[in-house]
């Protein structure tokens with residue numbers, strides 16, 4: 048437990064730290080860590096309200112971390128849901144929106160509505176004594192969840208939480224509430240953006256012979272290579288979300304060419320090749336990083352490592368990384384997937400073609416990474432396998448349940 052003045056200072060710093068986290072899981076873990084330090088308690092856990100249920104999100108525990116390490120502890124205390132009722136301590140706090148300071152969970156007076164659930168303690172040999180349970184509220188005073196602080200420690204002994212702890216915990220949980228709300232909103236916006244990206248890419252593919260699974264597989268393959276090349280997680284995600292838009296420029300290619308069943312003649316091929324530039328023009332001038340990345344993918348995914356690709360005939364490392372990555376993913380997927388006009392090529396034959404194009408079409412290092420990850424590649428391919436109905440996308444238009452779509 049840190050001194051009161053120290054605590055105020057610390058609370059200020061914590062507020063700043065919490066407000067700068069963009070990922071909800073990271074934020075929840077930081078909240079728990081700070082709660083443990085500020086309150087000087089052994090453990091802390093957090094529940095969030097989701098669809099009228101309480102969802103156990105995360106925990107930290109000095110005792111379990113020491114006994115098992117962080118990874119095993121987290122694997123043991125996985126997320127779970129519980130009904131929102133006054134029978135549980137967390138439920139009671141969430142419903143009444145007021146804090147509970149319980150000196151000893153085994154001495155809860157019989158008249159109280161809530162009971163302590165000893166399941167975990169009994170299973171793992173832990174003894175929860177004192178609990179300080181705070182509602183986490185947003186700026187509108189609505190309850191977002193519950194923060195539980197477990198076993199206050201003083202001079203290495205478990206003790207109860209006192210009035211001063213309460214005060215600090217109140218300020219802390221209101222900071223946590225604002226941070227959780229902001230981060231959730233940011234995450235929702237990010238999700239909405241990505242969902243839109245994917246749906247637009249699917250719309251573009253509608254006119255093409257490809258299926259919506261093609262763009263999923265290409266995204267996953269491209270991210271797999273980036274991951275194996277040890278790119279940072281932010282770059283891996285950017286590539287993942289930029290890859291679906293590689294062929295968005297096909298929106299500007301006439302149906303007669305795009306949907307021609309046989310091979311294209313040289314004149315038609317020239318028009319078809321314009322899809323990379325059209326795509327880049329659709330995506331240019333954006334301020335959003337993922338869209339800018341998509342522009343580069345759209346423009347560069349048909350460049351070849353030896354400089355014989357299009358539209359700029361770029362060579363080697365002059366081809367942007369994302370273009371080189373998506374080229375491997377796109378070609379491999381085109382070779383190994385079934386189309387209305389062609390059967391699926393056996394994997395070995397496709398890999399032979401890929402290997403023969405090492406250093407001519409494909410970046411050698413990236414190709415090696417891809418070929419060295421075939422177990423993951425197969426897993427992605429099986430997960431997003433094309434089904435017969437994926438090919439005839441417009442077949443059932445007119446027979447769907449419009450009331451269902453309206454919902």
Ligand SMILES: [Fe+2]
Pocket residue numbers: 293294322348349
């Ligand atoms: Fe393309």
Ligand SMILES: [Fe+2]
Pocket residue numbers: 257261265293294377
């Ligand atoms: Fe493609």
